Amino acid sequence: MIVDAVSWVLLTLGGFSVLIGGIGALRMPDLYTRMHAASVTDSLGTMLVLAGVILQAGFTLAAVKLAATLIFLLFTSPTAANALASAALMAGINPGLATPWRQEPRS
Amino acid sequence: MTVFIIIFLLTLLVITALAIVQTSNLFAAAMLAGIFSLISAMTFFLLDAADVALTEAAVGAGISTVLFLGALALTADHERAGTAGRLIALVVVTAIAAVLIYTTFDMPRLGDPNAPSQLHVAPWYLEKTPEYIDVPNVVTAVLASFRGYDTLGETFVVFTAGIGVLFLLGKAPVGQPKLSPAMTFAGKAGLRHYQIPRVVGRLLIPFILLFALYVQFHGDYGPGGGFQAGVIVAASIVLFALLEGEERALQALPAGLLKLLAAAGALLYGFTGVACMLLGGEFLNYSVLAHDPVHGQHYGILIIEAGVGFTVTGVLISIFHSFAARGAK
């Protein structure tokens, strides 16, 4: 009963943070700020939703697999965001208010 | 209750398809096609087709997107707006859609237990699989054993596609420089911008390969099997090639080895069938492979799934290398 209630709360919070990430990705002015908003979905949303589902699964093999999925996602999603931001920087898209990025780094 | 989630996902599918057709940026269209595949994978899972969901996610959202991006890198970036004949096409399409929707009112509703598809052959398979094959995943039993001949044909189709792409893109066009280490992403862009993906990628690739092995051998007990495993191995090698460069990926798994793998898989499947004939049964009747028909079926399924996995791995990685090595400037 308690486990059900806690997992409901976690799932709702996770869904809410995914919604926030989605709204941010739509409303933000610049590529980098949009990526930052979408990364809320990647990290907080994933953790809350998967934690809620793990609580629903109980002490079974499925919970271990879900935990492994969570760890995998926590590795890959920020890496993908980093790769995207790097690629955007290399392609010449400058962050909104910053001074323009020079092609060759100084050192 | 799941019917509402299914309806929501199907509406998303239609919206994504409309966005794909409407956008003129082909890169965005390829990404949207990946999203389309992922949403249809979710729908398939909710419609009780777990194997199909796994395959669609791996193939559609993984390999298909990579192939589109590879082709886009070699061709155009944007679609030029053409104007001829669009109104006629729109009218024809709407008319056919209206006719199709009119005919759907005769179809059985979703989940109807008295639908014709549930009444004739399906109960026989569900009843006889524990008796003849004794494998928990009925889809694998039907795919690999009851309808093994179709799967043999499918393996040959994959092999043929590999041969076709190698014919078309295997030989570099005249005047194209050979690959050199400086042409890799890491070489061109400077190491520091790709440090994080390279470190994380190197960490993850062994686990991806391990998962592919798990999927290969657990096809009997859960969703999985040869195709999915082959696609996952191909995806991990594509990740390696993206991070470390074409040169090193071709050093790790040479092109000749990939072609050998593709051919060996298809041959393994065919030879299993012939071996069954030589042992006294019919073509692809695995019951004669061991002392006991059920064990024979298990061995047969194991061997042919391995064959399918080899072929799919070899073909998909060869296709990726054909696209990636072409037009390297």
Next chain:
Amino acid sequence: MMDLLGLYNYWVFAILLMIGFYAVTAKQNLIKKLIGLSIFQSAVFLLYITIGPVEGGTAPIFHEGAARQVYSNPLPSVLILTAIVVGISTLALGLAIIVRIKEAYGSVEENEIREIDRQ
């Protein structure tokens, strides 16, 4: 009402089929046509998988315990597994042909290719 909702899958199948068909016939860009073809194929997969599930059923994987468990139809899954793999094979081949067309004609727009052919 629930009966009509149960038909929603088929309506989406019809709409997706026609969206894909429109992309194949009315668009000029060859890669757009291929993407439309893959949408068309996905619509057909949806139709087949829709006839599989049973009310109260689960995926056709036997597990211990439930003796009176109702299982969904395994056969559409088998068909569509093969169809997905064949679809990706034709997609790869089609993309390879498009790359060669680009190298030979310099363009992947159908009307421009016809112009070049006419000369």
